[in-house]
Amino acid sequence: MPSRFFILVPADFSLPRDACSYGYFLLAPNHWQPRDQSFSRVVNLQGGPAKVTVVQPDGPGKPLKATSDRTISKPERLQAIAMFTRMLRLDEPSETIADFHRVDRRWKKAGAGRLCRSPSFFEDVIKTVTSCNVAWPSTIRMNERLCNVVGLAGAFPTPQRLARTRANTLRARCSVGYRDQRIVDLAKLFATPVNRGGVDVAWFEDPSTLDDAIHEKLLGWPGIGPYAAANIMQLLGRYARLPLDSESVRHGKTLLGFKGSDAQIMKQVKAHFEPFGAHAFRSYWFEILKHYQSLKGSSHTWDRATTGKSFTAAKMK
DNA sequence: GGTAGACCTGGACGC
DNA sequence: GCGTCCAGGTCTACC
Numbered sequence: 001m002p003s004r005f006f007i008l009v010p011a012d013f014s015l016p017r018d019a020c021s022y023g024y025f026l027l028a029p030n031h032w033q034p035r036d037q038s039f040s041r042v043v044n045l046q047g048g049p050a051k052v053t054v055v056q057p058d059g060p061g062k063p064l065k066a067t068s069d070r071t072i073s074k075p076e077r078l079q080a081i082a083m084f085t086r087m088l089r090l091d092e093p094s095e096t097i098a099d100f101h102r103v104d105r106r107w108k109k110a111g112a113g114r115l116c117r118s119p120s121f122f123e124d125v126i127k128t129v130t131s132c133n134v135a136w137p138s139t140i141r142m143n144e145r146l147c148n149v150v151g152l153a154g155a156f157p158t159p160q161r162l163a164r165t166r167a168n169t170l171r172a173r174c175s176v177g178y179r180d181q182r183i184v185d186l187a188k189l190f191a192t193p194v195n196r197g198g199v200d201v202a203w204f205e206d207p208s209t210l211d212d213a214i215h216e217k218l219l220g221w222p223g224i225g226p227y228a229a230a231n232i233m234q235l236l237g238r239y240a241r242l243p244l245d246s247e248s249v250r251h252g253k254t255l256l257g258f259k260g261s262d263a264q265i266m267k268q269v270k271a272h273f274e275p276f277g278a279h280a281f282r283s284y285w286f287e288i289l290k291h292y293q294s295l296k297g298s299s300h301t302w303d304r305a306t307t308g309k310s311f312t313a314a315k316m317k
Numbered sequence: 318g319g320t321a322g323a324c325c326t327g328g329a330c331g332c
Numbered sequence: 333g334c335g336t337c338c339a340g341g342t343c344t345a346c347c
Contacts, residue, residue, distance in 0.1 A: 133341040138326060177325035182342090225342045246340060 003072045007054065007064040007081050010094045015039065015056035015064060016300035018088055018114040021289070023136070025116045025299075026308040027127055027143040029156050030087075034301050042147075042155040043083050043119065045076040049153040052080050060111075083119035092237070103276055104283045112286050117235045121201050122190045123156050124235040129179055129186065129223045131231075136311040138175070140304060145174035162187035182223030189221065204236060211238050230281075239281035242270055251288055 009015075019025050019039045025032050029041040040053035051069040056062060064084070072080065085091050097113035107113065118124045130142040143156075150157040150165050157165070165187075167180035176183060192198030203209055204217075211233065218229040231243035242248065244266045252258040252265040256272060259265075269284075276283040293299060296307055 131341090133324085133339085134326070135328075135340065137328085138340090141327090171325085175326065178323090178342095179325085223342070227341055 001071050003068045003070075003077065005066050005077050005081070007066055007084055007090070009056075009061065009064060009088075009090050010092075011061040012094050012097060012111055013088070013090065013114070014060040014111065015054070015088075016298075017060075017110070017112065019116055020299035020302065021112065021114060022116045022285070023131075023311075024118060024124075024127055026302065026304045027140060028147040028304075029143075029151070029154055032300070032303065034303050037300060042151075042153055043080055044152065044155045044158060045072060045079050047073060047076055049155045050076070050080070051154075052084070054084060087117060087119050089114040089117065089237070100279045100282055103279045104286075107282075107286050112289075113282065115234070115282070115285065118156070120156075121199075121204060121236070122159050122187075125186060125190075125221075125224075125232055126156075126162070126183060128228045128231045128235070129183060130176065132179075132223070132225075132228055134177075137309045140308055142174055142176050146170075146176075149173045157187075159187045159190035163191040179223060185222045211240060214238065215241070234281040234285075240278050242273060242281055242284050244269065247288065248284075251284075251291070255287070255291060 016037050020032060024030065025039070031040050032038075033040070036055065038053050038055045040051060042049050042051045050072055052066055053068075054064040054066045056064050066080065066084070068080070092114060097111075100113050101108035118127060126146070127139075127143060130146075131139045134142075146162075147154050147156055149169070150161055152158075152161070163184060165184060167184050170176045170183055171178075171180040190199050190201075194200045204214060214233060214236065215229055218224050218232055219226070224232070227243045227245050230241040233239075233241050234243065246262075248269045249262045249265050252269040252272075256269065258268040258272075260268070273280040273284045289299065292311070296302060296310070302308060
């Protein structure tokens with residue numbers, strides 16, 4: 001029997017706008033349903049996986065109405081709320097968003113500011129690795145297969161499950177290619193207790209930890225280079241660095257009018273967004289998202305199977 | 318510190 | 333339908 005509960009949101013929060021604010025809303029196990037503007041995913045709860053769906057029937061600022069596909073206990077409900085809170089950045093104060101709008105007034109009217117991410121730091125790291133050196137449709141495919149092949153009942157695999165999976169299995173059944181061993185090694189880092197050298201998630205998520213310290217630590221992990229490290233940092237809510245990639249070059253060339261080699265254009269893009277300081281990534285990303293939406297319509301009308309898979313570099317030029 | 322080439326997969330293209 | 337080329341970020345070896 002389904003359970004129903006509510007999730008409180010900040011006054012400025014809009015589910016269609018804020019859930020569909022970053023590409024991860026298109027990656028399994030996340031599922032955005034444009035038809036009824038619902039956001040669902042299978043989550044790993046202490047009693048086992050459960051599919052939870054949220055909608056915001058009363059509009060921006062009003063609570064999310066959540067439904068699970070099985071009865072969940074009160075502790076599981078709190079677990080699910082914590083996961084959606086992280087994913088939708090519901091704990092980011094409205095003042096922080098207002099501060100971003102003071103720095104970059106272009107997004108104030110639309111209210112854009114929160115960026116969708118995963119319910120766990122681990123999932124954000126693995127999703128970032130699956131987005132490296134590959135076209136977006138392949139990233140979609142890898143995440144679908146990781147959930148279906150390794151995850152329990154379609155949930156994203158836990159570090160423990162992924163750490164026990166053979167690299168060959170990931171390569172053959174999840175199409176992750178040469179990323180296979182790197183993904184297993186990352187999972188092992190997360191599955192190892194902190195006192196035995198494992199990842200101290202609390203340290204990464206502690207606002208008092210310095211950006212430079214996190215950046216240096218991330219660069220030491222397998223499969224994490226400058227792009228991935230900067231992307232993971234924005235997922236941690238640290239927006240000062242830009243994950244510069246081929247999309248940055250395209251954006252610099254076609255929309256900002258920069259000229260030169262790819263490396264020169266990346267430097268110009270970096271310099272262009274530096275004045276936005278601690279909010280640089282948000283300014284950069286919402287410009288790119290605006291471009292995508294000019295080609296594909298509002299992101300809350302996209303779905304994974306059709307619009308999602310149409311995102312390839314060649315088609316975005 | 319900078320650079321070249323390998324690493325995989327899947328889409329695009331030519332035949 | 334098949335073969336070839338190319339895009340994509342990280343890693344390693346080398347200068």
